Every structure is written in structure tokens, then in C-alpha cells.
Amino acid sequence: MFSEDTGNFFRSPVREIFKKVDLNSIYSFAGGYPSAETFPLEDIRQTMSEVITKWGGNAFQYGATQGVTCLREAVARRCNVSIDRVQITSSSQQGIDVCTRILVDPGDVILTSNPSYLGALQSFCSYRADIRGIRHASTIESFRASYEEAVANAESEGKKIKFLYMIPDFQNPSGETLSLEEREILVELAQNHGFLIIEDSPYRELRYEGEHVPTMYSLAPDTVIHLGSFSKIFAPGFRLGWILANPEILDKIYVCKQSLDLCPPVFDQYVAAEFLSSGKLDANLVKTIALYKSKRDLLLSLLQEYMPKGVTWTHPEGGLFLFLTMPEGFDSVKFYDKALGAEVAYVAGSFFHPDGSGLNTMRMNFSFMSPQKIETGVKILAGLLAEEINEMSK
Amino acid sequence: MFSEDTGNFFRSPVREIFKKVDLNSIYSFAGGYPSAETFPLEDIRQTMSEVITKWGGNAFQYGATQGVTCLREAVARRCNVSIDRVQITSSSQQGIDVCTRILVDPGDVILTSNPSYLGALQSFCSYRADIRGIRHASTIESFRASYEEAVANAESEGKKIKFLYMIPDFQNPSGETLSLEEREILVELAQNHGFLIIEDSPYRELRYEGEHVPTMYSLAPDTVIHLGSFSKIFAPGFRLGWILANPEILDKIYVCKQSLDLCPPVFDQYVAAEFLSSGKLDANLVKTIALYKSKRDLLLSLLQEYMPKGVTWTHPEGGLFLFLTMPEGFDSVKFYDKALGAEVAYVAGSFFHPDGSGLNTMRMNFSFMSPQKIETGVKILAGLLAEEINEMSK
Numbered sequence: 001m002f003s004e005d006t007g008n009f010f011r012s013p014v015r016e017i018f019k020k021v022d023l024n025s026i027y028s029f030a031g032g033y034p035s036a037e038t039f040p041l042e043d044i045r046q047t048m049s050e051v052i053t054k055w056g057g058n059a060f061q062y063g064a065t066q067g068v069t070c071l072r073e074a075v076a077r078r079c080n081v082s083i084d085r086v087q088i089t090s091s092s093q094q095g096i097d098v099c100t101r102i103l104v105d106p107g108d109v110i111l112t113s114n115p116s117y118l119g120a121l122q123s124f125c126s127y128r129a130d131i132r133g134i135r136h137a138s139t140i141e142s143f144r145a146s147y148e149e150a151v152a153n154a155e156s157e158g159k160k161i162k163f164l165y166m167i168p169d170f171q172n173p174s175g176e177t178l179s180l181e182e183r184e185i186l187v188e189l190a191q192n193h194g195f196l197i198i199e200d201s202p203y204r205e206l207r208y209e210g211e212h213v214p215t216m217y218s219l220a221p222d223t224v225i226h227l228g229s230f231s232k233i234f235a236p237g238f239r240l241g242w243i244l245a246n247p248e249i250l251d252k253i254y255v256c257k258q259s260l261d262l263c264p265p266v267f268d269q270y271v272a273a274e275f276l277s278s279g280k281l282d283a284n285l286v287k288t289i290a291l292y293k294s295k296r297d298l299l300l301s302l303l304q305e306y307m308p309k310g311v312t313w314t315h316p317e318g319g320l321f322l323f324l325t326m327p328e329g330f331d332s333v334k335f336y337d338k339a340l341g342a343e344v345a346y347v348a349g350s351f352f353h354p355d356g357s358g359l360n361t362m363r364m365n366f367s368f369m370s371p372q373k374i375e376t377g378v379k380i381l382a383g384l385l386a387e388e389i390n391e392m393s394k
Numbered sequence: 395m396f397s398e399d400t401g402n403f404f405r406s407p408v409r410e411i412f413k414k415v416d417l418n419s420i421y422s423f424a425g426g427y428p429s430a431e432t433f434p435l436e437d438i439r440q441t442m443s444e445v446i447t448k449w450g451g452n453a454f455q456y457g458a459t460q461g462v463t464c465l466r467e468a469v470a471r472r473c474n475v476s477i478d479r480v481q482i483t484s485s486s487q488q489g490i491d492v493c494t495r496i497l498v499d500p501g502d503v504i505l506t507s508n509p510s511y512l513g514a515l516q517s518f519c520s521y522r523a524d525i526r527g528i529r530h531a532s533t534i535e536s537f538r539a540s541y542e543e544a545v546a547n548a549e550s551e552g553k554k555i556k557f558l559y560m561i562p563d564f565q566n567p568s569g570e571t572l573s574l575e576e577r578e579i580l581v582e583l584a585q586n587h588g589f590l591i592i593e594d595s596p597y598r599e600l601r602y603e604g605e606h607v608p609t610m611y612s613l614a615p616d617t618v619i620h621l622g623s624f625s626k627i628f629a630p631g632f633r634l635g636w637i638l639a640n641p642e643i644l645d646k647i648y649v650c651k652q653s654l655d656l657c658p659p660v661f662d663q664y665v666a667a668e669f670l671s672s673g674k675l676d677a678n679l680v681k682t683i684a685l686y687k688s689k690r691d692l693l694l695s696l697l698q699e700y701m702p703k704g705v706t707w708t709h710p711e712g713g714l715f716l717f718l719t720m721p722e723g724f725d726s727v728k729f730y731d732k733a734l735g736a737e738v739a740y741v742a743g744s745f746f747h748p749d750g751s752g753l754n755t756m757r758m759n760f761s762f763m764s765p766q767k768i769e770t771g772v773k774i775l776a777g778l779l780a781e782e783i784n785e786m787s788k
Binding site for chain 2: 002036059060093102119235239255260261262266
């Protein structure tokens with residue numbers, strides 16, 4: 001039975017926001033929404049018409065459980081893998097769910113960063129996994145030691161580690177990126193101790209500065225399951241993602257996915273395939289990256305200008321989020337009602353922490369709102385934070 | 395962990411067919427595919443363009459987990475329920491999976507008809523449910539007795555019955571329909587013994603003769619979870635269905651669905667909503683029903699003309715399937731290779747039987763193929779069956 005009684009992930013304000021509040025009507029740093037202006041409406045309209053002409057009824061029929069061949073081929077080319085390593089998913093969230101479902105029994109250990117992606121933690125919890133979050137250490141030696149220690153602890157308890165879940169590029173929620181050396185350490189650890197790595201990679205192509213670091217999948221394609229998504233590089237309304245993995249793992253996923261939903265949305269897959277193959281997706285992505293870079297820069301400069309003393313934040317090289325840390329003792333869950341009362345939303349940091357820590361942190365999204373709303377939102381939030389922190393020090 | 399080691403459902407030839415054979419290139423009575431000619435391509439093309447104009451970027455953004463409001467409203471109107479009883483699903487198969495996931499622990503009893511829908515049995519198996527199939531009795535007294543006995547047996551073993559899964563209209567695979575009295579007996583039994591009923595209803599609107607029987611949901615909306623689907627009345631390529639249930643159950647489904655895939659495909663939902671509201675869906679459905687009725691009539695008359703003695707079949711009043719019974723001792727699993735060698739596909743009946751019985755049965759679909767292919771397919775199949783049955787009697 002689906003378990004929602006473990007952890008605090010199911011009481012997340014995100015759920016309540018999504019259920020009750022119209023994000024367009026408030027200042028929302030909360031969701032991980034792309035900006036709607038990045039959706040190339042006229043190109044989509046034209047491509048949809050072309051897909052109907054080209055594929056006819058096949059575009060609306062049941063499709064293969066693995067995904068339609070032309071999309072698998074397009075993803076394979078883009079990721080430089082063979083097509084038998086590509087499974088299309090009905091959203092990247094489904095990729096997380098299906099991998100957990102085929103791999104995890106109640107009580108099995110899943111290693112994650114601490115903090116990590118809320119939606120993944122929800123899924124892990126629902127399978128009653130034993131989630132062990134590991135804080136990002138500042139030196140490479142302590143990074144290695146912290147993961148080695150977590151593995152040794154689980155093994156000494158006789159627990160089975162099923163996989164390590166990581167978002168190595170522009171992590172959700174922290175915005176941080178793992179160095180090549182860090183990735184190599186994790187891959188080596190997984191290989192030495194016989195567990196898999198799930199590399200969740202929805203933001204990788206949204207880089208605003210610096211150089212791409214190789215994917216963990218490219219370092220060890222039989223140890224790493226790579227999850228990709230069209231949500232941030234094209235449009236989330238299509239609910240399409242992909243899994244790269246070795247064919248034996250994909251065969252298990254195939255059987256499981258068949259009982260989940262038979263196949264991914266078919267018409268949407270043809271549209272995505274056409275966008276990839278025609279180069280339209282990449283052309284649009286250049287504009288998206290420029291837009292998000294300008295929003296990130298804006299948010300960073302506004303935080304610099306308006307945030308009270310004692311508040312710090314990460315500097316993400318890409319992605320959609322940065323992470324704010326307030327002074328010890330600050331409670332971002334309690335503070336949330338105050339913020340929402342002033343029409344500002346964020347996600348409290350503790351919801352991303354499998355150990356429930358991080359009460360003095362929050363995640364801020366910079367992709368969704370207009371520059372004007374980002375500016376007003378930061379000013380309101382900064383004012384409230386200044387008050388709150390001032391209160392605390394009394 | 396996902397379980398595929400129980401039952402024989404995962405070794406189904408359907409899986410192999412879907413994976414390896416192009417259904418268009420053979421005579422396939424196998425899948426539950428609509429006929430591609432029923433998809434109103436030009437209306438869809440126009441509606442898609444209208445949706446883009448009307449909803450803009452919202453049509454490609456993340457949507458509410460319950461489904462977009464206009465589609466929930468349209469389904470609520472069509473089904474004559476309030477909107478808080480409607481959850482949109484990413485396929486009706488997801489409806490089955492999500493209900494099983496929130497309700498069933500390993501070892502819990504699920505009652506089903508025997509035979510029942512393969513995809514549901516796969517899902518139940520994967521959650522390690524204890525599936526009890528009940529054969530359809532010929533009199534109302536024995537119908538009641540057979541279900542009462544199954545309930546009493548489970549209770550006397552101290553087992554928890556979580557739900558009864560039924561396809562009351564034009565059942566998959568048998569094509570049979572439950573009478574009102576049968577439905578009332580099942581609802582009363584569920585209420586008296588405190589379990590739910592899942593009424594899977596993808597074919598209900600495809601009736602070719604006789605009068606509609608009330609849904610089980612309409613008899614007891616707090617005892618019955620109703621699963622609807624756009625796959626057979628519109629197009630399966632959109633992967634959209636709906637759940638009607640009481641709001642408390644829907645709240646559990648909401649939380650579960652959020653961790654499965656966040657929300658159903660958004661653009662596809664707007665298209666479906668527009669088709670429902672504009673009346674285009676109903677106008678098209680009239681044509682679909684006429685087409686499928688003619689195909690059903692054709693198949694029935696061809697079976698009458700060509701099938702050897704000893705073969706019998708059901709007479710479905712609607713839906714996509716009829717069910718063939720060969721003489722005792724016939725093995726439709728073994729026979730399958732012979733049929734596929736002659737380019738004819740069906741689904742062996744035993745795969746629909748949770749107790750593994752029904753080896754001498756097979757399911758035949760009549761919606762997918764053209765009349766010409768149905769005719770040639772029946773002739774080939776009848777010839778092979780005559781040979782095989784002749785062999786058996788030696």
C-alpha cells in the first residue's frame with residue numbers, strides 16, 4: 001500500500017500551493033515552473049499540424065511501451081547512446097517512480113544528497129525506503145569520507161543499499177554542481193559496493209556559465225541510470241522524459257511501465273521527436289538559456305541589494321533554483337504563512353532534507369516569474385525576513 | 395519492489411506482440427486497439443490550433459495534479475457528478491495502478507471475475523495481491539452464491555478483502571455485461587462486508603444493441619470507484635482517463651499521483667476538454683459505434699460460417715471483444731505459434747484467468763482491423779482450428 005506516513009514530504013506547502021493557489025496571481029519563488037514565454041507556440045502549432053499530416057492515425061493510436069521509435073532515435077542521437085538504451089517515460093517523475101519500484105523493497109537504503117529533490121524523496125518514502133541524506137562536504141577528502149561512511153554504516157547494519165540518487169548538475173534545491181572528481185568518487189564507490197546510481201538530470205542543458213562536466217552515466221553506463229526530461233528544455237505540459245540505462249534494467253522497467261500506463265503519450269512524443277530532429281528545440285533552447293541567465297543574474301543582484309545581514313545564498317551555474325540560508329533558529333515553515341499572507345511563496349528547505357533539518361533554509365526559483373515580479377517579490381520577502389530576523393535577535 | 399514473478403500474466407504473448415510485431419502487417423485479433431479511422435484527424439488538427447490560441451502557454455505548462463479544471467468540469471457534466479469527485483488520470487491503466495497502490499498490501503485479497511482484464515491482473519500481481527477469480531454463473535442465485543462464497547472463504551482465512559474489480563459493461567475479455575440485478579448483488583455484498591468496488595468502464599459508451607444498465611457507481615457512489623477512459627471513445631494516443639470516487643479516496647489518489655507523474659499530460663487534456671464541450675466527441679462517437687457494430691456483426695457472421703464444430707463464442711452487446719471457447723483439451727497458448735506463423739494473432743484465454751484455467755479459450759478483437767482483414771483472418775484461423783481440433787480427436 002502507498003505509504004504517506006513517513007517523513008514530512010507529504011505535508012509540503014508545495015502540495016497546498018499547487019492545489020489551492022493560482023501561481024500567476026502571487027509572487028511565486030516556489031514551483032520549478034519554466035517561464036511560459038519560453039514555449040515556442042507558433043512552432044508547436046505548425047509542428048503539430050505536420051505530425052498529423054505525416055503520421056495520421058498512428059499519432060493517436062496506442063504506442064510502444066518503450067516509446068515511439070523516432071523519439072527514441074532522436075534521444076539516442078542527442079545523448080550519443082544506442083537506441084536499446086533509451087526508454088521514454090511519461091514525465092521524468094515517472095522515471096524516478098519506476099526505478100524505485102523495480103529496485104526497492106521496504107527498508108532498503110537509498111543514499112541521497114542532503115538536501116535533495118522533494119518529489120524524489122516523496123517517491124522513495126512511498127516505497128518505505130530508508131533514506132540516508134549526506135551533506136555536501138566542502139573538501140574532496142571530506143566529500144569522499146562522508147559517502148564512504150554512509151555506505152559503511154548501512155553495510156554494518158546489514159542493510160542493502162539499492163541506489164544513490166543524485167542531481168549532479170544545478171541541483172534541486174541547492175543549485176550546486178558536482179565536480180568531475182566528485183562524480184568519479186561516487187561512481188567508484190557504487191561499483192565497489194555493488195549499488196546503482198540514479199542520475200537525475202533535468203537541468204543539465206540550462207548552463208549559464210562555466211563548462212559542462214561529464215555526466216555520471218558517461219563515466220559508467222552500466223552502473224548509472226540517467227533520467228532526462230523535456231520539461232525544462234521544451235515544455236512540461238507534454239509530460240515526457242527519458243531513461244538511459246543498460247538493456248537489462250530497461251527490460252524490467254518495460255514490464256513495470258506496461259502495468260503503470262501501457263505507454264507514454266503518443267502524439268506528444270511525435271511532436272517532441274520532430275522538435276528534436278528539426279533543430280527547433282535547440283534553437284529555442286538558446287533563447288531559454290539567455291532568458292534564464294538574465295533572471296538568475298537579476299535575482300542574485302537583488303538578493304545582494306535587499307537581503308538583510310545573516311542571509312546567504314548559493315550561486316548556481318545553471319538550472320532554476322538557488323538556496324537561501326537564514327540565521328540558525330529561523331523557521332522557514334512557520335515563516336511561510338507570513339510570506340504567503342504578503343503573497344510571496346517559496347519552498348521551505350526542511351522539506352528537501354530527509355533528516356528534517358534545514359529549517360533555516362528555503363528554495364527560490366528564478367525561471368517562472370517576470371523580472372518585474374522577481375524584483376517586487378524579493379523586496380517583499382527581504383522586508384519580511386529583516387523583520388523576522390530582527391525579532392529573533394531580541 | 396515490483397513483482398513480476400507471480401502469475402503468468404507477465405509472460406503474455408500480448409507483451410511480445412507489442413514489442414516485436416507490427417500489428418498493421420498481420421491479421422491481429424490480439425490488441426484492444428481502436429480503429430485508426432475513428433480518429434477525427436481534421437477536427438483534432440483544428441481543435442489543437444484553437445487550444446493554442448485560447449490557452450497560450452498554459453497549455454504547455456505544468457498542470458494541477460487532479461487534472462485541468464475545464465476537463466474535470468466537462469467529465470463531471472457528462473457523468474452527472476460534482477467536480478470534487480473527478481480525478482483525471484494519465485490513462486485508465488494508471489487508474490487501476492493508482493487505486494491498487496493506495497489500497498493493497500501484499501497478501502490482501504482482490505476479487506475479480508474469472509476471466510478478467512489482463513492489464514489489471516498484471517497490476518494486482520505486481521503488488522503481490524491475492525487474486526480470487528470468480529466464474530460468471532448462469533443463474534442469479536448461483537451468481538450471488540459464488541460471490542458470497544468467495545467473500546466467506548477469504549474472511550474465514552482471516553484475509554482482508556480490499557476491493558472487487560469488475561468491468562460490468564462488455565467485459566474484457568468475455569464481452570459479457572452484468573445485469574442490473576447482478577450489479578445490485580455485488581454492491582450490497584461490498585457494503586455489507588466493507589470492501590470497495592472498482593468499476594472499470596472503458597467500453598460502456600460503445601453499445602451496439604440493447605439498453606444501458608446503470609453503472610455500479612450510480613448505485614453506490616461511496617462504495618464504487620469508477621474508472622473511465624478516453625482511449626476507446628476518442629483516441630488512446632492521448633493517454634487520458636478519469637476516476638470518479640468520493641473525495642476522501644480522491645485525496646489519497648492525489649498524493650499518490652503526485653509522486654507518480656505530478657500531473658496528466660496538459661495539452662492533451664485541453665484538447666479532450668474542447669472535444670467534450672463542443673459536442674465533437676459525441677458526434678464522432680456516433681460514427682465509431684456504427685463502424686464497430688458493423689465489424690461485430692461481420693465477425694459474428696464469419697464465425698458462424700467458418701468455425702468448425704465444437705467452437706463456441708460470446709455475443710457481446712458492445713465493446714471491442716468476443717471470447718471463443720474450443721473443445722476441452724485445446725491449448726490456445728501452444729496453438730499461438732501456429733497461428734502467428736500464419737500471421738494471425740489473438741490473446742490466449744488463460745492469460746486472463748487468475749487461476750490459470752481457460753486454456754481452451756481465446757479473446758478476439760473486432761475493432762482494429764478492416765472488414766477485409768477480419769474476413770481473411772477468420773478464414774485462416776478457422777482453417778487452422780479445424781485442423782487442430784481434428785488432430786485432437788484422433
